[in-house]
Amino acid sequence: MLNFKQLYYFWNVAKSGGVIRAAERLNLTPQTISGQLGELESALGTELFRRVGRRLELTAAGTLALTHADEIFQISNELETLLRNPQVGEELLFRVGVVDGVPKSVAHRLLRPALDLPEAVRLICHEDKPERLFGELAIHKLDLVIADRPLPRELGVKGYNHELGRSTVTFCAVPPLAARYQSDFPQGLSGAPFLLPGEGTSLRGALSHWLLKSQIHPHVIGEFDDTALLKAFGQAGLGIFPVPTVIAGEVAHQYGVTTLGCAEEAVVRYFAISQESRLKHPAVVAVRKAAKGGFFTQETPAKNTTADSKDLRG
Known part of the structure; x- marks a missing residue:
């Protein structure tokens, strides 16, 4: 079975950029970190780092391990938050992926209505490349993806395109x-x-x-x-x-x-992409309803616009 303590040391080395920095971050000796990394590599039967000059670089196996370690420790942090704050478990989770080509102000305007629902909503928002977000949607890690183009058929991911505007x-x-x-x-x-x-x-x-x-x-x-x-x-x-x-x-x-x-x-x-042909999640329904009812219908081809507004960069 995978030793999660050793995986945590590996994750810190990869994130910190080296053994010494990871040791300082964890308040351990570099020798301890190096020894645990060696044991992890031996147990896995593959090298996770290669030395290039004075630097450590991830191998292909190390890159794969880091991707999964990110997910493992993200879930671990979420679980800790839930257990330390039981009331959080009563909130409606709304997990959204935003394609990196969508302007942040557009994403904000589209998602904001979800936080106005009568029930408490906890918005968890990720920005990434569309292929990665669609993959996470396929395995139910996301409730919705906000994108600037429909779901490509060639990806082989089951999903439904709901045009927002x-x-x-x-x-x-x-x-x-x-x-x-x-x-x-x-x-x-x-x-x-x-x-x-x-x-x-x-x-x-x-x-x-x-x-x-x-x-x-x-x-x-x-x-x-x-x-x-x-x-x-x-x-x-x-x-x-x-x-x-x-x-x-x-x-x-x-x-x-x-x-x-x-x-x-x-x-x-702009599209809301979900695994549901008929939208059911209350926050998803609120996003689509608001988009159809106001945001895009108010478009005016502006010219010489120079008034004041709230600051929302992106």
């Missing part, structure tokens, strides 16, 4: 940059400095199609998987950047930028 795309920039390119929108965007979301996101796909169809060829300054980082570069005046129109006003307020105009033919769709 659609949004056009609006362009934002700091006022001096916006003033330079606004008068001849959208054709004047050719040659303009652009900051784009990463490949594989729905926003990037919709925008690329619109640019090609409109024969607009911007000068791409940077591409970002992290939408918050993209906005930070936009706030610094380094380029024009696209956002879903449903949050364009909010982004303008938060980042001190101006909206140039809207690409109404570039449409981004």
Whole structure:
């Protein structure tokens, strides 16, 4: 049987980046840590680390072990919390995965209604690549995945797509940059400095199609998987950047930028993906009801938006 104490030492070494740092963190000697690691590797019959110069790197087996160790100790922490606080067990757990291409402010606006239910709800939210989140949905580790595209059939994961809404795309920039390119929108965007979301996101796909169809060829300054980082570069005046129109006003307020105009033919769709064809979980039902009843129906193609708003980066 696996020695969980030794696994815990391995996990700390992997997370800390070395035996010495793990020993300091655990208040043990490096020799103790090294000895326990050696025993774990012997018991498993494989090496978990390889030495590269003065550094330790995970082997393929070590990487696999770390993934499962993360899950084991996360469950352990949740169990400890439940046992130390029995009242937590009375809360309605709502486990959600958010695909990393979905802007954080969109995710917040979609999930917020779940916390307004009469019963106490404990929201557990994870952000990751879609393939990993869909895998966790398949083994019932998640109740819902918020995504910017439907569940791909080729993954072989059973699930149902519930469209929450659609949004056009609006362009934002700091006022001096916006003033330079606004008068001849959208054709004047050719040659303009652009900051784009990463490949594989729905926003990037919709925008690329619109640019090609409109024969607009911007000068791409940077591409970002992290939408918050993209906005930070936009706030610094380094380029024009696209956002879903449903949050364009909010982004303008938060980042001190101006909206140039809207690409109404570039449409981004958002989905709630579940294993239920008919939604039953109260929090999931609340998310879909709120999205259908207000968030996406209030979209307005903003232009020259510069009012104040609450700060919600992402």
